[in-house]
Amino acid sequence: MILKTPKTESSVRKVFLPKSVANMLVQWKAEQEEAKSILGEEYIDYNLVMATTFGNPIGEGAIRSQLKKLIEDYNLPPVVFHSFRHSSVTYKLKLNGGDIKAVQGDSGHSQVDMVTEVYSHIIDEDRQRNAELFEEAFYEKKNLDPKIHSETDIKTMAVPDDVDAELLAKVLANPEMKALLASLAKAIK
Numbered sequence: 333m334i335l336k337t338p339k340t341e342s343s344v345r346k347v348f349l350p351k352s353v354a355n356m357l358v359q360w361k362a363e364q365e366e367a368k369s370i371l372g373e374e375y376i377d378y379n380l381v382m383a384t385t386f387g388n389p390i391g392e393g394a395i396r397s398q399l400k401k402l403i404e405d406y407n408l409p410p411v412v413f414h415s416f417r418h419s420s421v422t423y424k425l426k427l428n429g430g431d432i433k434a435v436q437g438d439s440g441h442s443q444v445d446m447v448t449e450v451y452s453h454i455i456d457e458d459r460q461r462n463a464e465l466f467e468e469a470f471y472e473k474k475n476l477d478p479k480i481h482s483e484t485d486i487k488t489m490a491v492p493d494d495v496d497a498e499l500l501a502k503v504l505a506n507p508e509m510k511a512l513l514a515s516l517a518k519a520i521k
Contacts, residue, residue, distance in 0.1 A: 335378060335389060342440055357381065421451035426458065429506055461508060 338344055349357070360381070367385060368375045376387040384390055399413055417439070424435045425447075436447045468474040491497045503509045 342442055345440055347438060418451050418453060421447060422453045422455065425452050426455060465507065
């Protein structure tokens with residue numbers, strides 16, 4: 333196995349991780365440090381995040397076999413590891429309301445059309461939601477443009493200090509999240 337530098341300069345980039353993933357990596361690193369202290373000189377430290385028990389790079393075959401086992405154990409659809417890259421781009425676009433540039437920054441693509449043409453995929457539930465929105469706007473005559481509503485229609489609320497107001501506004505502006513929160517509120521009542 334040959335360790336080499338990334339193929340392009342843009343491959344070296346800052347990646348923002350969800351807290352849960354960051355916490356898993358911290359735990360992983362702690363376990364790695366423990367293995368290093370136990371194995372001493374037998375641990376070959378290549379400064380890798382994912383390594384074998386003795387510090388060597390994990391081969392593609394090991395990753396492929398673990399993924400295959402996971403798929404079999406949980407009766408999941410068969411995919412290759414690279415499929416997760418496609419899924420990640422697709423769901424990041426969905427979750428952030430289509431912010432292509434933010435997703436492009438995470439994926440490391442130099443051209444935005446790689447994000448839109450190659451890696452993002454159409455999700456049927458989004459297409460179904462589009463049909464529902466079209467029904468509401470054109471056939472039920474519900475106005476979905478919040479800018480057109482009068483000032484009296486705008487509701488305000490105090491945001492606690494420990495809540496990111498800008499992020500909260502983004503979440504509430506997403507029609508799917510708004511519907512989800514409304515259904516949760518009804519369930520709680």
